Amino acid sequence: AQSVAQPEDQVNVAEGNPLTVKCTYSVSGNPYLFWYVQYPNRGLQFLLKYITGDNLVKGSYGFEAEFNKSQTSFHLKKPSALVSDSALYFCAVRPWAMEYGNKLVFGAGTILRVKS
Amino acid sequence: KAGVTQTPRYLIKTRGQQVTLSCSPISGHRSVSWYQQTPGQGLQFLFEYFSETQRNKGNFPGRFSGRQFSNSRSEMNVSTLELGDSALYLCASGEQANEKLFFGSGTQLSVL
8 A cells, every 4th residue: 555654743944944844655666756735725736746757856936856766755855945935745646557547645744834 | 727616615514414515627627536634634535536437436435425527527425424524625636647736725614
């Protein structure tokens, strides 16, 4: 069975500092990995995805993520945090098999707080 | 293009009642997925419809059902509501598998 772990409930970082939100996954076969962000009282917004290719994926709003197959990780990063980045971040995985369609398995989420 | 539209935005029901939630996907998207979000269980997949056929189903009881119409609009129904069904129900639409999903703002269901 596929699963996603986000080991930190909350990450605190000062504005202008780099940020990392951690994600590890477990899935049979090649994983398709995603990061989504949720602002209060809103649905989720897509940030970036890894399907294949370069292990460093660039996404929206200056975010990037690094895929590490040996460590089964897909950490979200940003070189310089903004207060407006404060939100709830979800990592998600979809198994490779086509039968899974658009079914995503989400992690528990990590609250990111950026302080000025 | 208009985004994913979910109605109603808020619902208050009592135990034992049934409820129907509606989702209009982005024009041209044939895949519609439903997720339940709660503080305790997080985001859980309910089901996905593609071209009016259920393509995937999560681990929810039969009280949770859905359907998709020929115009890709989708509805989900929860019968015999329980207190534990209180949650934010999110709908997401997409064009193809492995592409990004577009989420609506959700329907906040409260069961009293």
